[in-house]
Amino acid sequence: MKEKGNNKMQDNLYDITIIGGGPVGMFAGFYAGLRNLKVQLIESLPELGGQLNAIYPEKTILDVAGFTGVTGKQLVEKLADQLATMSVDVKAGQAVEGLEKDADSFLIKTNQSTTRSKTVLIATGGGSFEPRKLAVPEIEQFEKQNVVYSIQNLADFKGQTVIVAGGGNSAVDNALLLESVAKQVYLIHRRSEFRGMEHMVDTLNQSTVKLVTPYLIKKISAQDDQVLVTAKKMRTTDDTIDILADKILVNYGFISSNKVSKGWELDLDESHHMFNVDTEMATSVPGVYAVGDSATYEGKDTLIATGFGEVPLAINQIAKRLYPDRHEPIHSTSIKR
Ligand SMILES: Cc1cc2nc3c(=O)[nH]c(=O)nc-3n(C[C@H](O)[C@H](O)[C@H](O)COP(=O)(O)OP(=O)(O)OC[C@H]3O[C@@H](n4cnc5c(N)ncnc54)[C@H](O)[C@@H]3O)c2cc1C
Structure with a gap:
């Protein structure tokens, strides 16, 4: 019985847990899969896509690289297609309520389950949001x-x-x-x-x-x-x-709240309700990283393109932290040579 329980706990141990399935969390899920990390992506809303899906699905976005114009809905569909190419445990409709450090991992508590994760990537945007x-x-x-x-x-x-x-x-x-x-x-x-x-x-x-x-x-x-x-x-x-x-x-406009994450004991930028991160997207707690609208540093712009750019920085640091002997990522042109 005990052994079975331990195995179950091992099954529930992720390399990385991404909290928030907005555009940035979705891209992070894909990128973590690309680095062969065992990843779960937890989103509180029933569907992925964050602000793009919930607030402006029909608006045309002009400032995402590679598109002359793409609606919020279309960009989320593209991100979902990309995410589906990787093995990622996507858990929508579950809000992460508790984040606790436990010996060598983190306990991630949602309103439906408790799992363990070696590292955490916060991509919660401005938190839960509702229109004014x-x-x-x-x-x-x-x-x-x-x-x-x-x-x-x-x-x-x-x-x-x-x-x-x-x-x-x-x-x-x-x-x-x-x-x-x-x-x-x-x-x-x-x-x-x-x-x-x-x-x-x-x-x-x-x-x-x-x-x-x-x-x-x-x-x-x-x-x-x-x-x-x-x-x-x-x-x-x-x-x-x-x-x-x-x-x-x-x-x-919208009123956003990250009431829940205030209990996670991370260094918050109080005025913006964002998490302070360093150049590796690391927060004040070792093993916890943040990207997208939920992360801040000097000169930060809360844009989709900015969040996308932060993802490889965070995921590659996490991969290095967990598996220091693995090769550093090389891009496709280097592979072809
Ligand atoms: C009207 C409007 C128009 C915009 N137009 C543009 C534009 O043209 N170009 C541009 O670049 N940017 C635009 N933006 C900004 C852009 O939408 C954000 O920069 C982008 O959505 C940030 O993505 P994100 O994944 O970091 O956060 P979000 O999109 O906010 O996603 C965060 C996700 O985390 C989830 N979450 C929060 N807390 C929890 C929790 N405790 N547990 C589980 N899940 C949680 C939320 O439900 C949400 O789905 C616009 C924003 C608005 C409001």
């Missing part, structure tokens, strides 16, 4: 049907009158994206200027999107299947405008 809500009375009764926080399927907006609320990159990008399918798009923003990329703001100004600025949505009321939206002009008392719409897309 539209602050109007009884908002809950409109959510899902008329009020949404992301474009999950562009076709759902076909022929509709859509109000986009917000003034940042996402609001501008989404208003332009919706213009291609909607009957009419309104963009309501409390300031007169938009904070999107300059090129996108120029495109917006030449588009058919009706700009309603500086206004803020104050009230929504049901009108059959539609909603009557009342927005008030900023710094006035009774200058309001009413728009009848099928949907409101709220792009007020």
Whole structure:
């Protein structure tokens, strides 16, 4: 019995546990497989893909190498295809709640299982995230049907009158994206200027999107299947405008939380809720590394391309730490020579 138990524990011992299955965690899973490491990838959401899948699946990403443009959904599909070429234990729908040092390994506790791992790679992004809500009375009764926080399927907006609320990159990008399918798009923003990329703001100004600025949505009321939206002009008392719409897309940003990982006793950048790492992507705890939006250092940009670049640094250090006698990685051109 005892021996069986020990074997079971050995089965549960991974070289590396990747916490977080966003784009960076997914690429890390593939790369760890490439280095022949025994790897598990744990993701709290039911599906992999992180922010790309949950927040902006239909947005076109322009700044990932090798693509002139790729939607969030398409990039996640490509990453999933790449990940599937390696033997990686993917566990979606399980949040890592506990991370404890145990003699020569770590105990990884999720809401469903406990496993052991020689090293840990944190790729939790900004932690769990949820959209900043539209602050109007009884908002809950409109959510899902008329009020949404992301474009999950562009076709759902076909022929509709859509109000986009917000003034940042996402609001501008989404208003332009919706213009291609909607009957009419309104963009309501409390300031007169938009904070999107300059090129996108120029495109917006030449588009058919009706700009309603500086206004803020104050009230929504049901009108059959539609909603009557009342927005008030900023710094006035009774200058309001009413728009009848099928949907409101709220792009007020996201509130992220890494409450869980605060208990992991790692050196956190308190202001950004990120983990401080060195040039090898190592955190303050030996054997624990961090990449992607969850890792920070001087000059860090929280971009997909940055996170992808950090992955080989971390995984190759982990491989060296676990198997110092193995060859250092050589790239494909060296192999061909
Ligand atoms: C609207 C918007 C548009 C953007 N556009 C671009 C763009 O055009 N180009 C660009 O480069 N970047 C863009 N970004 C930023 C980009 O999405 C992030 O840099 C990228 O998602 C970071 O990837 P990641 O894997 O590090 O983290 P995330 O994508 O945040 O993934 C982290 C994953 O970890 C999971 N997780 C968290 N805690 C736990 C836990 N305890 N246990 C298990 N799993 C956990 C989360 O559920 C999540 O799936 C955009 C971001 C937003 C919000």
